[in-house]
Amino acid sequence: MHHKFKAFESSTYAHDGRVFGIHYGSGHLLGVMAREQLKVSSVTVQDQVFGEAVYEPGFTFVLAQFDGVLGLGFPQLAEELGSPVFDSMIAQGLLDEPVFSFYLKNGGSGSGGELLFGGVDETRFVPPIFWAPVTQKGYWQIRLDAVKVQGALSFCHRSNHGCQAVVDTGTSLIGGPARDIMILQQFLGGTPTATGEYLLDCARIKSLPVVSFLINGVEFSLTGEQYVRREMLNNKEICFSGFQSIDLPSPAGAVWILGDVFLSQFYSIYDRGQNRVGLAHLAGASKDIV
Numbered sequence: 001m002h003h004k005f006k007a008f009e010s011s012t013y014a015h016d017g018r019v020f021g022i023h024y025g026s027g028h029l030l031g032v033m034a035r036e037q038l039k040v041s042s043v044t045v046q047d048q049v050f051g052e053a054v055y056e057p058g059f060t061f062v063l064a065q066f067d068g069v070l071g072l073g074f075p076q077l078a079e080e081l082g083s084p085v086f087d088s089m090i091a092q093g094l095l096d097e098p099v100f101s102f103y104l105k106n107g108g109s110g111s112g113g114e115l116l117f118g119g120v121d122e123t124r125f126v127p128p129i130f131w132a133p134v135t136q137k138g139y140w141q142i143r144l145d146a147v148k149v150q151g152a153l154s155f156c157h158r159s160n161h162g163c164q165a166v167v168d169t170g171t172s173l174i175g176g177p178a179r180d181i182m183i184l185q186q187f188l189g190g191t192p193t194a195t196g197e198y199l200l201d202c203a204r205i206k207s208l209p210v211v212s213f214l215i216n217g218v219e220f221s222l223t224g225e226q227y228v229r230r231e232m233l234n235n236k237e238i239c240f241s242g243f244q245s246i247d248l249p250s251p252a253g254a255v256w257i258l259g260d261v262f263l264s265q266f267y268s269i270y271d272r273g274q275n276r277v278g279l280a281h282l283a284g285a286s287k288d289i290v
Contacts, residue, residue, distance in 0.1 A: 072169075102268045141250075156256075226242075
């Protein structure tokens with residue numbers, strides 16, 4: 001079901017000799033390190049360090065519709081020593097700016113989205129760009145002032161330090177501390193399932209509360225239509241909450257993960273030159289930024 005890398009067919013492949021193991025939120029793998037020429041569209045990265053996945057137990061990666069993982073975090077997060085892809089692009093002078101940006105397709109027919117290395121796609125968003133500084137280099141981590149639910153319930157305000165948020169395209173849902181997520185699901189009327197997800201009444205989606213994330217003084221709001229995932233099962237529509245429990249320890253306080261449910265509603269920009277994350281309103285969408 002997947003495209004596989006065949007080292008013996010490459011004239012530019014170099015075996016590294018190191019072995020590694022990674023435990024993800026779901027599943028894990030073992031592999032070996034190597035170096036290879038990497039081409040992304042018209043950009044060619046020379047001598048790129050990467051990990052070849054050799055052993056992947058379980059069905060997580062079998063059923064996944066992707067062939068591998070391209071890490072775009074800071075070098076401090078790397079599993080093994082070696083320049084990550086984006087750092088290699090910067091070091092080899094392949095980019096106009098030390099910036100990459102994401103547009104994640106939001107609903108509609110077909111699939112798609114856009115990852116742009118070296119700048120932003122101005123056709124995808126409407127200015128202004130709202131910036132938040134990176135608080136800890138590893139993940140793309142920023143300060144989260146508060147999480148508000150229709151003005152009647154809020155999280156993070158319990159501490160003057162607020163919370164932390166990891167902006168992560170590699171996480172499908174919006175994650176938060178287990179205690180906060182349980183309270184939030186109860187507020188939404190969610191019913192827990194055996195897999196840890198929460199079911200919502202599809203007929204009540206339009207009446208669900210707005211959930212807002214206060215980042216650097218700006219509110220980024222999601223309606224029920226935007227944070228509910230709709231799935232079809234035996235010709236019946238099933239609605240899942242877009243929030244999940246993820247306890248990610250951090251010395252800076254509680255951590256929320258702004259995954260694809262959040263990022264599909266905004267254009268996101270990752271600036272390594274100034275160590276900051278930018279968020280902007282999508283072009284052609286109703287205004288969700290206050």
